[in-house]
């Protein structure tokens with residue numbers, strides 16, 4: 446598999462990521478190949494516009510049914526909001542991957 450050289454986020458999460466309020470993302474298997482320590486550019490899903498770089502801290506399999514308040518907090522949303530959102534992005538998908546990251550400054 447070709448290593449991912451950037452990661453995209455919906456534009457509406459840009460402010461949360463830049464302020465450090467959002468420190469995880471939940472993705473499907475296609476984005477699970479990221480490696481801890483890897484640094485990569487972050488672009489908007491809509492326009493492909495760069496807005497920061499992040500360092501990957503951990504990639505862990507996580508079932509939809511295991512989502513809890515702590516995950517929601519790290520997404521800066523409530524657990525019901527998070528479950529609704531994941532259900533919209535990945536309808537019916539049980540196997541998710543929890544990606545923890547930190548914002549690289551400067």
Ligand SMILES: CC(=O)Nc1ccn([C@@H]2O[C@H](CO)[C@@H](O)[C@H]2O)c(=O)n1
Nearest residue numbers: 453454455458470471472490520534
């Ligand atoms: C193409 C594609 O899948 N793009 C995605 C997928 C997910 N996410 C965000 O990650 C968290 C959990 O899924 C939520 O905050 C999501 O909005 C995102 O911004 N962009």
